Amino acid sequence: MARFLRKPDSSEVRLPGAEDAGDYKEGPARTESPARTEPPAGTAAPHGRAKVPGLGRPGREVLLWVSGLPVLVVLILAVLPLLTSSYALFNLMDQILILGVFAMSYDILLGYTGIVSFGHVLFFGTGAYTVAIILKHTGPGLGFLLLAVFGTVLISLVISLVIGYLSLRVKDVYYAMITLAFAELFAIIAEKWRGATNGADGFSFRIPHFLEDPILFYYFILVFAVLTVILVRRFIHSPTGRVLLSIRENEKRAEFLGYNVIRFKLISTLVAGVVAGLAGIAWALQQAFVSTGVMATDKTIDALLITTIGGSGTLYGAFIGSGLTNFASDRLSSLAEHYPLLQRWHLIFGLLYILIVLFFPGGILGFFRGKRAGKGARGYRTGLQKGQR
């Protein structure tokens, strides 16, 4: 992991005009610090090691607001078990957090690099199957869980390297098409390789003892979500993450500045794949069961819906979207007994999603942030290559 977090070669950073890339940040990028290691000369804030060069007082207030609120939310989530003992609620919260992490990993691609994947579920599914198969054959031990994590990371890296190498060299849209084909291939493998996966029927397995208590498991998932958020935030704000943003905003410019665009995109898919794989592990542990459902393209589409509705390019938007869609679908499925049309709750989210793509590309979080900062958070709509063929 650390290898991918390192800053680009200093020669790349010092290229003339490299600091221009920072000017093309929009939305979330504006409220956060640029490359920490080497702030471009001339934009450093007056007093010492200021974290927010170039931002005035209002900008800093916004920063406080954005960094303060998540902490508050985590605190509320942490005391939740004191307020309620509804296992159904913990179950829902687990799913919201896990799918939030999955959607956040999707956001690395969609919101921070500007590429669309239709095969993100294959990392999720690989993680889920890896942990399920290992725990089923070895018994519920912590060591085997760690082995599964290690295996998932390794497999995710290999798969994203292969797919990325094949597709990213051509055009961005190829990534969408080729990932879909590979996801379908993985879904078929999961279905046909009955010896290992038991096909569409799936199989259940025993999770490590210390995770069997719902409240402990909830804390486990909460800690997992917080850790991944911190890691992904760290990655997004690393020099590599900054380069990804500049690629999202203007790929040609990033290329002219001397960045190896394909290599950076590849890093982005590697990180996104690994995080998605970890989310898959958590999902399998939560269900204590896997079936071909964890490889279904529907899950990729869910991640796309969650990320876009919550706000692409905002990181936390994934959790807002996940909370909203999972809570609503939970409510709607209980209502669906009386109103059959509500069984098709995806229809409602599909329409909401289209409206958001058309009118609020920053999603829910982008909408509110835009209001607060007094700027239109236009998300991916900004600066993408116009009329790309």
Add this chain to the structure above:
Amino acid sequence: MGMATFINLTVNGLSTGMMIFLLASGLSLIFGLMGVLNFAHGSLFMLGGYTGVVVFAHSGSFILALVSAMLVGVSVGWVVERLTVRRVYGNAIAQILITTGVMIVLNELVKAVFGPDIIATPVPPLLAGSWAIGSVILIKYRLFTLAVGLVVAVTVHLLLTKTRLGMVVRAGVENPEMVQALGINIRQVFSLVFAFGAALAALGGVMMAPAVGAVNPDMGLQNQMLAFIVVVIGGMGSFLGSALGSILVGLAGAYTAWFLPEASLAVNVLLMAVVLLLRPNGLFGMGGE
């Protein structure tokens, strides 16, 4: 594998290839012209299949089913282009996102109306059965789809090469800005191509339904994925490439299905990977960026 089986598989593969070609050619032209990767294209294919099933069940006329499916394809395609794709013109990512949204909505609508399960689709009586020539058995319906596919392919090829509109479309694929600069409203041409591509997709769907014996809401995305493989192999924007790619994918699928049905998609994905390694822009792709 005897000669008879080989011929049979070849006919089957070509017939499947033709139906994928109807989907892939529209996809490829739409992309070539405006850089729009239409993720709702498979949904139009599926919509065509369902329209065909409904019309055929009520009227008993397969011709009517074909025509009405194409009409539904044109109208839905036109509306989709007007309401969504047009609004995010020039933004490749937003176009993928918006057409995906259309795909979700169309699929959910179909599920809401017809239910999520498959609906069995009979082969029209006139085309049912098969001819036996010696030990070679030719399924009538497969030959029919092959013939229709060929007619459509030749017609579209003639439209593209012999008419003024076709010339504009080909020029637009090469260089849209230049065509625009020459005083042609490229967006209007694009709307036309989009609706026309939708009609071809719907035609593919209505023909596919009796061939596989059923329609289901997922048939759109599954065949769209094959169409993606086809355009990656053939090269985005190339009509000839789509034709060749479809035949390759259809045949590869049919031959592997005989030996090892599980591996038929794997072979196609492998084929795509090899093409991507050797010729990243596809067999007939037009240069890189």
